[in-house]
């Protein structure tokens with residue numbers, strides 16, 4: 001049996017009269033990639049920001065690595081990595097300087113070049129963040145989640161706006177992070193990405209979790225209802241065509 005690293009029980013969040021999160025319960029297993037999916041407004045960010053200790057809850061119980069969110073928010077912060085918004089990357093500093101700055105805030109000794117190597121940005125060490133391509137910015141943003149050597153990282157739509165090559169490159173990075181034993185919680189609107197990456201997925205809608213399972217099981221369950229795709233599935237899709245024509249290698253470097 002997998003160990004539970006995050007346990008959420010009857011979590012509710014109201015904004016005034018509006019119930020954004022309606023008594024949801026779920027568990028995340030240590031070492032898995034867990035996807036939180038759902039349409040805009042479903043309550044995903046609210047849920048994740050509460051677990052990240054960035055937002056207050058209305059009610060419910062949350063344990064992170066055995067620690068109660070109500071009692072030990074400071075200790076929880078120490079073992080999680082949250083993506084910093086690109087707007088927080090001081091434009092005057094280069095990547096090494098930014099890593100040193102963040103490491104200082106976390107009070108963590110770190111080798112900036114080793115971290116940049118992990119995310120394939122050694123060549124950009126002396127560049128400023130506004131000199132990076134979209135994919136490089138995302139990789140750097142993921143690197144910032146790793147600075148405090150967290151047990152769990154939270155990735156919020158990490159591949160939105162990237163070209164297919166950069167997206168695949170990021171998937172490899174996220175798989176590497178999982179392979180190193182880090183638990184990953186990810187939100188995405190790309191179902192192919194969720195299918196590729198996630199061990200399990202929770203689908204949220206209107207403040208509730210309406211399904212939680214592995215992608216494979218969810219698809220099997222749908223097929224078992226007699227569901228059939230309207231269109232004949234071809235042996236390749238347009239993304240395959242794009243990658244076939246333009247190659248897998250990254251362009252931005």
Ligand code: ADP
Nearest residue numbers: 015018020038039040041042043044045046047
């Ligand atoms: P998602 O991340 O799934 O798009 P959110 O958690 O951001 O959803 O939002 C869930 C609902 O709560 C939405 O209807 C949103 O408008 C509302 N909401 C989010 N933050 C606030 C806030 N600070 N004040 C009032 N309503 C909010």
